[in-house]
Amino acid sequence: MNYSFEEIQSMLNCIVLSSGNSDQIQNVIYDTRKSSYASKSIFFAFKGAVNDGHEYIAEAYALGVRNFVVSKKINVEHLKDANVLKVNSSLLALQKIARFHRSKLNIPIIAITGSNGKTIVKEWLGKALSKKFKISKSPKSYNSQIGVALSLLQIKDKDQIAIIEAGISQKREMKFLEKMIRPNIGIFTNIGDAHASGFDSKDQKLTEKLSLFKHSELLIYNSDQQFTNNIVKKCYSGKLQDWSSSSESSISYRLNQLEDQTDIFIQYHDSNYKVNTEFKSKEFIENMMHVISCLLYFDFSEEDIQSVVSDFDQIQNRLELREGINGNLLINDSYSLDMASLQLALEFQDLHANGLEKILILSDFDHQVNKKDIYIELKNLIFEKNIKQTFIIGIANAHKRILIDPSVSFYNTVEEFTSSSPYLVLKDSCLLIKGARKFRLESIFHKLSKQVHQTILETNFSALDHNLNFYKKYLADQTKMMAVIKADSYGSGSEQIAHYLDQKKIDYLAVAIIDEAITIRLADCNLPIMVFNIDESQIELLWEHNLEPEVYSIHLLEKLINKANEREQELKIHIKLDTGMKRLGFEQDEINALLENLKNQKWLHVQSVFSHLAASESKVHDSFTLQQITLFKTLVSQIQESLNYPFLKHILNTGGIIRHSDHQMDMVRIGLGLYGVDETGLVSDNLLKVHSLKARVLQIKSLNKGETIGYSRAGIADQNKTIAIVSIGYADGLMRHSGNGNYSMKIQDFLCPTIGNICMDVCMLDITGIQDISVGDEVVVFDEDLQLESLAKVCHTISYEIISRIAPRVKRIYTYH
Numbered sequence: 001m002n003y004s005f006e007e008i009q010s011m012l013n014c015i016v017l018s019s020g021n022s023d024q025i026q027n028v029i030y031d032t033r034k035s036s037y038a039s040k041s042i043f044f045a046f047k048g049a050v051n052d053g054h055e056y057i058a059e060a061y062a063l064g065v066r067n068f069v070v071s072k073k074i075n076v077e078h079l080k081d082a083n084v085l086k087v088n089s090s091l092l093a094l095q096k097i098a099r100f101h102r103s104k105l106n107i108p109i110i111a112i113t114g115s116n117g118k119t120i121v122k123e124w125l126g127k128a129l130s131k132k133f134k135i136s137k138s139p140k141s142y143n144s145q146i147g148v149a150l151s152l153l154q155i156k157d158k159d160q161i162a163i164i165e166a167g168i169s170q171k172r173e174m175k176f177l178e179k180m181i182r183p184n185i186g187i188f189t190n191i192g193d194a195h196a197s198g199f200d201s202k203d204q205k206l207t208e209k210l211s212l213f214k215h216s217e218l219l220i221y222n223s224d225q226q227f228t229n230n231i232v233k234k235c236y237s238g239k240l241q242d243w244s245s246s247s248e249s250s251i252s253y254r255l256n257q258l259e260d261q262t263d264i265f266i267q268y269h270d271s272n273y274k275v276n277t278e279f280k281s282k283e284f285i286e287n288m289m290h291v292i293s294c295l296l297y298f299d300f301s302e303e304d305i306q307s308v309v310s311d312f313d314q315i316q317n318r319l320e321l322r323e324g325i326n327g328n329l330l331i332n333d334s335y336s337l338d339m340a341s342l343q344l345a346l347e348f349q350d351l352h353a354n355g356l357e358k359i360l361i362l363s364d365f366d367h368q369v370n371k372k373d374i375y376i377e378l379k380n381l382i383f384e385k386n387i388k389q390t391f392i393i394g395i396a397n398a399h400k401r402i403l404i405d406p407s408v409s410f411y412n413t414v415e416e417f418t419s420s421s422p423y424l425v426l427k428d429s430c431l432l433i434k435g436a437r438k439f440r441l442e443s444i445f446h447k448l449s450k451q452v453h454q455t456i457l458e459t460n461f462s463a464l465d466h467n468l469n470f471y472k473k474y475l476a477d478q479t480k481m482m483a484v485i486k487a488d489s490y491g492s493g494s495e496q497i498a499h500y501l502d503q504k505k506i507d508y509l510a511v512a513i514i515d516e517a518i519t520i521r522l523a524d525c526n527l528p529i530m531v532f533n534i535d536e537s538q539i540e541l542l543w544e545h546n547l548e549p550e551v552y553s554i555h556l557l558e559k560l561i562n563k564a565n566e567r568e569q570e571l572k573i574h575i576k577l578d579t580g581m582k583r584l585g586f587e588q589d590e591i592n593a594l595l596e597n598l599k600n601q602k603w604l605h606v607q608s609v610f611s612h613l614a615a616s617e618s619k620v621h622d623s624f625t626l627q628q629i630t631l632f633k634t635l636v637s638q639i640q641e642s643l644n645y646p647f648l649k650h651i652l653n654t655g656g657i658i659r660h661s662d663h664q665m666d667m668v669r670i671g672l673g674l675y676g677v678d679e680t681g682l683v684s685d686n687l688l689k690v691h692s693l694k695a696r697v698l699q700i701k702s703l704n705k706g707e708t709i710g711y712s713r714a715g716i717a718d719q720n721k722t723i724a725i726v727s728i729g730y731a732d733g734l735m736r737h738s739g740n741g742n743y744s745m746k747i748q749d750f751l752c753p754t755i756g757n758i759c760m761d762v763c764m765l766d767i768t769g770i771q772d773i774s775v776g777d778e779v780v781v782f783d784e785d786l787q788l789e790s791l792a793k794v795c796h797t798i799s800y801e802i803i804s805r806i807a808p809r810v811k812r813i814y815t816y817h
Contacts (some may be wrong), residue, residue: 001101001153004081005067008042011100012085012093017074021082025067028094028150032056033351033503037066037384044090045070046146051505052477053090069093087114091145098149098180105155105162110294111181111216113166113174115210117287118143121189122165123336124291128308129298130338133160134370139340143167148177154340158370166212169247171199174211185297186213187290188221190283191228194342206231213238220293222286223249243293251293255285266292273302275309295449296319311438319812321496324448326427329356333434334441337365339377345434346385351503354431354524357388359419361444363435364394375402382408388429393417414443454727456811459492461500463688463784467674468504470686474657480648480667483522483674486512486532490672491733491806492578492691495523496814502527510669514538514547521545528576531609533584539563542571548607552576552584557597564603573605577635579611579628579651588638590641591635595642608648608667609636617679619657625656629663655680677788677799691803692783693810695728697747697775698762708756709764714740717757721768726751726779729761733805734781737795739763746780747773 027041030053036252043060043716045053045068054070068084071093076084087093102109110125112118126137136159138151154164158179166177175625191206199205210231213219216238223242232240244249247267256263262280266273275292279285288309295305320332329352333345342362349358360382365374375395379402382390385451390408393416400410411417431448435441475481489497498509498520510530511517517529518541531542534549536559543548551557551573564571575594578585586594611632613623632651638670640647648666654673657664658680668742675691678684701709701723709715709723722746728734739758744751747766752765767773782788792799 001028001097003097005042006660008067008097008357009068009085009609011097012069012087014069014085014087014093016084017070017086018076018079018084020066020083022083023066027125028153029060029065029592029634030146030513032059032063035348039066041065042067042069044068044161046090046095047071051664060482077269081468094146094149095180096177096517098152101155102152102180102182107155108161109164109214110161110163110185110187111183112187112189113143113168114187115191115205115209117189117283117290118165118167119687120162121187121287121290124287124312125187125294126163126338127311127336128291128295128300129163131304131308132298132300134158134165135161135338137163137338137340138165139344141165141167145173145176146705148180152180156260158373168208171204174208176633178212181212183213183216184218185294186216186219187294188213188219188232189290190222190286191225202227202374203231207235210673217397218297220290220297222289224743232813239291241297243289245486251289251296253289264288264292269315272367273305275302275306277309277312279312284778307400310337319345319816321352321444322445322449322811324431325450328426328428328448329353329430330445330448331430332442333425333432334363334439334445335463336436337363337434337436339365339374339381341581342378342434343381346381346387349430349432350385352499354499356428356430358386359426359429360387360390360393360433361431361433361435361441362390363439363441364392364396364399366394366438367437369394371399372402376401379405389422391417391422393435393441414440418444418447450811454698455732456694456813457491457498457806458692458694459691459812459814460813462690462816463690464500464674465504467676467690468501468506468670468690470683471654471657471670471673474661475664475668479664480507480668482506482508482530482650482667482669483508484510484669486510486516487804488516488808489801490675491803492675493812493814494520495525496812498523507667516542517547519543521547521701527609528572541788543567543569548572550574550576550584552578552586554586554590554593556595557594560604561597561601564601568603570603570605574607575609575639577609577611577637579631580624581612581614581628583612585611588631589634591638596638599642606639606643606647607647608650609639610648610650610667610669613651613653613656613660616653616659617628621661622659625660629660658683672800672803675803676784689782689784693728693781693806694783695726695745695779695781697724697773697777697779698727699725699775700767700773710756710759712757715764721755721766721769722770723755724765724767724773724777724779726763726765727761728779728781729759729763731760731807732810733802733807734758734763735791735797735802735805741766742794743791746783746786747777751786752779 003025019312025042027037029041030044030046043065066082069090070086071090088225112122122137126135129135130359136155142151151164164181166175180261218239218241219236221232221240224244243249252267261276261278264275272610292305322330324330331349364373393411393414395410417423433441433445483501485494485497488494493517502525509527511534513532517531530548532550576585578587615627616625629651636649650665650667652664652668657668676687676689678687703709703717703721703723705717705719707717730736736758739754741753742754750770752767755764755766780786782791788799788802792802
């Protein structure tokens with residue numbers, strides 16, 4: 001986009017709250033953490049169920065934004081020289097601008113929707129069409145009401161084809177997307193078997209999604225899906241380019257599965273095509289056929305199609321964060337490259353650099369048309385993002401001249417770069433590794449990574465984000481949230497989780513011991529931190545690191561008062577009441593003594609008063625839970641009468657948020673629910689699993705009938721068996737209860753039971769009858785499908801213990817996907 005503020009104003013039914021300079025607007029932002037080209041951006045303040053963008057206007061202004069769209073009246077006195085428009089709905093205003101921008105475009109717009117495969121079809125199609133055309137496509141999974149608008153607004157005058165991904169989750173959403181996109185060509189991917197929440201039936205969901213194409217000239221879909229075919233024939237009146245195994249379809253195909261490839265034989269317009277691929281699964285072949293059908297429409301030859309299909313890969317669609325050697329922090333996004341995804345990756349780097357200098361390792365923009373324009377834009381982006389050093393691999397000499405700068409270096413190959421002096425001295429920096437798949441930049445990522453144990457715990461920030469927002473929906477706007485990240489964030493790594501929660505504007509952190517709090521504070525996290533269990537010998541550190549202790553006894557309170565008097569320095573404290581848990585906390589008969597001590601001192605400030613529910617997750621114990629809440633309110637009233645200032649009150653934990661949200665008071669505390677574990681049994685389907693624990697096959701052995709394996713000869717072969725030795729044992733946190741067939745792990749989607757006892761460093765899996773398992777194959781202990789709760793059940797424990805036991809030697813990595 002490239003519009004003046006006056007042009008934006010003319011598109012909208014709006015009120016001008018403030019007028020400033022009229023610069024060209026080339027970018028839309030709605031999140032102050034993603035503020036590329038701030039001076040040329042317009043900030044849209046969206047009010048959602050969780051956050052209100054109006055609260056971040058001052059922050060956006062401080063970053064350099066001078067153009068704003070708001071949906072409620074704001075004080076503009078502090079927004080000097082800013083342009084501010086007030087509209088009824090910021091979202092509808094953004095969509096109106098997107099519709100206007102779309103109306104000016106005279107290029108084919110391809111829209112993709114469905115239940116499964118949208119993103120991979122979009123990425124593959126974009127990769128294929130970019131070999132002949134200048135392509136614009138939705139970044140990552142930008143398929144929402146906001147994401148589609150942003151995708152359309154990034155389309156430039158020089159683009160020749162645009163590919164837009166569209167997704168919905170509720171009835172009547174698609175009409176807004178259709179009005180914006182107005183696609184010329186539609187691709188309808190797999191609709192899925194089950195109907196999703198938000199729709200009354202599968203029929204309704206399919207019809208709603210199909211409405212995206214009501215003005216399209218052409219629709220591509222798989223007519224082998226009979227239910228889909230019936231609805232399409234009934235509701236769509238345009239030209240159909242269906243593909244199926246039937247000779248009656250527009251495009252017919254058949255497969256020949258070989259040992260190392262799949263041959264696809266295609267008939268289209270009386271012409272025959274043969275394409276081969278390394279993919280074998282039904283899902284990938286289906287995604288590929290959608291792409292091939294579109295390429296045939298654009299007159300790609302058999303040779304052209306084979307060329308692009310050979311270049312397809314399993315789209316990773318994720319950013320991976322990992323600790324590197326020499327104090328470096330590594331971000332791996334080395335699977336695809338275009339300008340839109342690069343901007344997203346650089347924003348991710350901004351979020352996680354935490355004061356480290358930023359370095360960009362980049363490949364050539366493979367198969368992109370008009371590379372000159374791309375490299376001009378890249379030069380501006382490097383400057384805008386304050387990248388200290390940029391290393392570019394595989395770029396042509398003609399384009400090097402555009403980027404000439406002391407901070408930019410060029411290399412012909414990965415090998416040349418990794419043997420260079422600058423590579424060898426990389427240290428104490430945040431490195432983003434981003435490139436087209438053919439350049440294999442992931443090898444740089446692996447070389448710069450710390451040598452790690454072959455077992456890893458992967459934490460998915462996207463799932464964490466989803467869960468956080470889900471729980472926030474139960475809260476009133478004014479209710480604060482404290483994230484309990486004790487035990488190293490339940491094994492996830494407290495520093496990274498703390499920084500993530502800081503970015504998400506969480507109100508408080510809580511940890512178990514002071515050492516955990518100091519680790520977080522030294523990682524430059526400035527959120528307030530409550531410490532549950534205080535060692536008296538470490539009291540001095542509370543002031544030194546700006547930490548806030550839980551106070552649960554007269555003895556501890558007196559120690560803190562004495563130290564505060566000695567230092568003559570204020571300290572915020574949190575009073576813990578025991579309302580029935582019978583652990584730490586002041587009981588009812590101790591309240592008078594507590595208040596007497598608080599009255600007679602001046603340096604301790606009560607920040608909050610709280611208690612802990614013993615069984616908030618259980619309906620059976622509701623009467624006891626309500627008894628605790630009633631007692632808490634009584635004691636809090638007594639404390640409030642004594643103190644002459646307000647303080648926060650909180651009693652709900654994760655289970656309480658779901659089952660007793662009427663008692664949320666000023667703040668709630670969330671723990672394992674952040675990671676997708678629901679102990680109430682009420683909302684598990686609404687949460688996403690955050691953790692994946694993965695190991696590797698170290699060796700494969702044959703076991704004859706009657707032979708034994710492992711300590712105590714506990715594993716006995718009742719027949720000839722094939723055994724995989726796997727890189728995880730009880731020293732990594734895998735409990736011994738899971739051995740001897742009590743638990744199964746996943747290799748290549750096959751569940752493989754344990755055999756024999758769990759050893760210190762390894763365990764053994766029975767892989768008898770499963771073909772093609774090799775040394776080095778990934779072994780899933782638990783993930784979003786093979787769930788943590790299953791392992792906890794066979795180990796006769798709870799999910800908290802399983803995740804908290806994972807040993808420090810297990811490498812932690814962090815992803816967005």
